[in-house]
Structures are given as C-alpha cells and as structure tokens.
Amino acid sequence: MAAGGEPQRLSPVPPGEHRLPPLPYPYDALEPYIDAETMRLHHDRHHRAYVEGLNRAERALAEARASGDFGLVKHWERELAFNGAGHYLHTLFWESMAPAGGGGPDRAVLAQMQQDFGGFDRFREQFSRAAESVEGGGWAIWVWSPRANRTEILTAEKHQNLSQWDVVPLLPLDVWEHAYYLKYRNDRAAYVENWWNVVNWPAVAERLRQASRLRWEPA
DSSP states (O other): OOGGGOOOOOOOOOTTOOOOOOOSSOTTTTTTTSOHHHHHHIIIIIIHHHHHHHHHHHHHHHHHHHHOOOTTHHHHHHHHHHHHHHHHHHHHHHHTBOTTOOSOOOHHHHHHHHHHHSSHHHHHHHHHHHHHHOOSSEEEEEEEETTTTEEEEEEEETTTBTOOSSOEEEEEEEOSGGGTHHHHTTOHHHHHHHHGGGBOHHHHHHHHHHHTTOOOOOO
C-alpha cells in the first residue's frame, strides 16, 4: 500500500513484453500426484508458448494501430484471447498448487462454499464433475462474481470458450491432456481426484478475500 492507505500503482506491462513466470516450487515438488516430467513440459514448453503467442499478437496489433492496416485484426484478436487466457490461467494455476497442499480450506472459504454450494463436499463434487466433463481441452474454474455477489463454478474450452465475463478466477484446474497424460493417460478422473492433494488453499483464500471486495450493482 502507498502512503495514506491508497493501493500502490503498478506499471503496466508494455505490449509484447509478457514474461514466463518461474514455477514457485521445483518440478518434482508435487510428486506423486503430478510428475516432474509433466511439470517441466507443461511449464517450460506449453506455458512459454502461450506467452510467446500473446506477445506476438500484442505486437501485431500495435503495428496495426500505427499503420492503420487492420486487415488481419480478426486473426490477431483471436490469438490475443487464446494465448492471453492461456498465460493468465496458467500463472494462476501454478500458484494454486503447493507441495504441502491438500487438506481443506480455511473458515472463510468454507463459509463461502457453504453459502454457495451447501458445503465443501458438494463444492468438490460439482467442481470435479465439471472438470471431468469439459469437452476436449480446457479448464474448470471457481470464480467470484461481483455482479451476483457470490461464487460459481464454470468451465472453459480452449481457455476462453464457454465461460463468462465479469468474474474473477479463484481456483483453476487445467484439464488439457498435456496437464496429465504422461502419468494418467486418458484417466482424467484419476488426475482430478489426485489434484485435490496439492491445492494451495491459503492462496485460494487470499484471492477470494481480495476478489470479494468487488461488489457491483446486481443484474
């Protein structure tokens, strides 16, 4: 916080200068639930590709603005959405897991789940079934809705499809095959079940605390 209690202003990321964040733990830290080889490929190759794709799209759009030539704007806007969503969700995904994770959430998170889903067990069941049911590659995501003043469980295909606007992601689970196929093959349900053992609930609680400050006129 800045002097006087005002939020500190952060410098914007210039177009085309996003960077791959380091993993917050070693590649093998989530063993035996997520193997080191998967983590290395997932982070170093797949996430890096999203960062590079996002940067390409932003630079191309900056050039279009400068030249006034928007002939390829549909392509680059699509690339921006796909790669940007991939970059941001993966960044949150790494932070949402921890070597000493698992167990259960704290009192505040449990209270939110009780209000919105009828308890942790019902939340977990819906989240798991949603993750297992995503067609193709995508995500299950627990989100805060400032407009509804409560949380929801959503899914997304290819990062950006079939989700909602106006929400803040709290807890994402990547169910693209590259996230689990080396260890679990086509058994996505086993991957989802074991993933609960590495959820970083303190990080989720802090994100809920910050996100729930956003309260907009219901609609």
